[in-house]
Amino acid sequence: xxxxxxxxxxxxxxxDLRGRFAFALDQIAPTLQSLRSSFGSGSHPQxxxxxxxxxxxxEIYCASExxxxxxxxxxxxxxxxxxxxxxxxxxxxxxDDEAARHAFRVASGLDSMVxxxxxxxxxxxxxxxxxxxxxxxxxxLNQLFQRSxxxxxxxxxxxxxxxxxxxxxAAAVRLAGQLFEDLHQTRVLFVxxxxxxxxxxxxxxxxxxxxxxxxxxxxERGEKLASRFGGEAMHLADLPAxxxxxxxxVSCTASTLPIIGLGAVERALKARxxxxxxMVDLAVPRDIEPEVKALEDIYLYTVDDLxxxxxxxQANRQAAVAQAEVIxxxxxxxxxxxxxxxxxxxxxxxxxxxxxxxxxxxxxxxRKLLAKGESIDAVLEAMSRGLTQKMMHGAMAxxxxxxxxxxxxxxxxxxxxxxxxxx
Numbered sequence: 001x002x003x004x005x006x007x008x009x010x011x012x013x014x015x016d017l018r019g020r021f022a023f024a025l026d027q028i029a030p031t032l033q034s035l036r037s038s039f040g041s042g043s044h045p046q047x048x049x050x051x052x053x054x055x056x057x058x059e060i061y062c063a064s065e066x067x068x069x070x071x072x073x074x075x076x077x078x079x080x081x082x083x084x085x086x087x088x089x090x091x092x093x094x095x096d097d098e099a100a101r102h103a104f105r106v107a108s109g110l111d112s113m114v115x116x117x118x119x120x121x122x123x124x125x126x127x128x129x130x131x132x133x134x135x136x137x138x139x140x141l142n143q144l145f146q147r148s149x150x151x152x153x154x155x156x157x158x159x160x161x162x163x164x165x166x167x168x169x170a171a172a173v174r175l176a177g178q179l180f181e182d183l184h185q186t187r188v189l190f191v192x193x194x195x196x197x198x199x200x201x202x203x204x205x206x207x208x209x210x211x212x213x214x215x216x217x218x219x220e221r222g223e224k225l226a227s228r229f230g231g232e233a234m235h236l237a238d239l240p241a242x243x244x245x246x247x248x249x250v251s252c253t254a255s256t257l258p259i260i261g262l263g264a265v266e267r268a269l270k271a272r273x274x275x276x277x278x279m280v281d282l283a284v285p286r287d288i289e290p291e292v293k294a295l296e297d298i299y300l301y302t303v304d305d306l307x308x309x310x311x312x313x314q315a316n317r318q319a320a321v322a323q324a325e326v327i328x329x330x331x332x333x334x335x336x337x338x339x340x341x342x343x344x345x346x347x348x349x350x351x352x353x354x355x356x357x358x359x360x361x362x363x364x365x366x367r368k369l370l371a372k373g374e375s376i377d378a379v380l381e382a383m384s385r386g387l388t389q390k391m392m393h394g395a396m397a398x399x400x401x402x403x404x405x406x407x408x409x410x411x412x413x414x415x416x417x418x419x420x421x422x423x
């Protein structure tokens with residue numbers, strides 16, 4: 001059994017390219033079905049698959065008898081509508097121990113833009129649940145991810161990898177504080193009501209801004225989040241008309257197209273008499289048209305723009321990283337040992353079946369002898385002799401077959417299997 005992975009992340013691909021391969025959680029099941037059906041029933045049957053898609057990465061993990069990286073690569077390029085050569089220049093491919101090590105590092109927060117951040121672990125668990133629900137997760141990938149979660153837990157328990165970690169939300173608050181002298185006097189709008197917005201709203205609310213508003217496609221969900229922060233909720237459709245009211249705008253939705261356009265921001269600036277606006281686009285694909293960044297009095301940051309801020313203090317955690325890598329290495333070795341053993345499972349099953357067949361035959365023969373009145377000792381002797389002969393027949397036949405070299409090799413193997421001393 002082999003495992004392979006391919007993907008692109010914040011270190012290998014620009015934001016707009018990552019946006020071509022972003023899958024919302026409710027898209028995972030049909031996407032996995034499309035991927036698995038693309039293999040067909042020919043040379044790659046029974047392919048296990050899982051997709052992890054966040055603002056910083058999209059990764060596909062697969063498992064099957066034979067590695068099919070090229071096929072998976074072609075499918076991903078087609079799904080994103082890009083040339084395979086372009087995708088290949090920004091993607092990475094991994095297999096077996098490299099794929100396992102990568103999964104363990106991702107789960108542990110070592111491959112994140114924010115070193116040691118914990119959010120990716122929850123996102124991976126969501127992805128695994130989605131794959132399991134879609135019927136795409138088999139025993140091999142399930143084992144890989146469960147071990148990933150166990151390794152991540154050990155890393156966070158045994159090291160200080162998460163200490164002093166600056167989240168994307170905290171970085172946004174820090175940047176906003178550089179633009180506005182007093183965040184207490186600002187009005188903040190959050191667009192969306194998902195996990196990232198929840199986290200961002202929590203950080204900004206700690207600064208006690210003048211007002212907080214949540215704009216969401218589903219008003220009920222927006223109201224639920226707004227009530228936690230004493231804010232108001234509004235329909236997403238009302239956003240263009242009310243954009244000018246806000247000093248800070250943080251957006252993160254699952255929309256496949258920008259929902260805040262250049263024209264809407266220009267009108268908002270005019271209504272604000274060009275008072276500055278701080279905007280953060282945490283979505284992949286983008287929620288805010290990139291041309292907005294060129295406007296005067298607009299300070300627009302994307303997830304990639306926040307990278308420099310969140311990397312501050314990383315040097316303090318290098319010792320923890322080294323400790324984490326040791327834990328991950330041990331986890332990889334354990335997984336590869338398990339994966340290697342999986343290859344002998346069919347043989348073990350065949351041996352057990354053969355042994356059961358021999359045992360059943362000798363038991364049937366013994367019952368017949370007992371029914372004829374044979375003594376128990378004679379029956380036991382015959383049964384033990386019959387089992388021994390059946391077990392030794394193949395080995396004895398091999399010892400008399402082949403040339404001298406093959407007989408010598410067979411003799412060493414049989415000696416190791418049958419003549420080893422019990423410890």
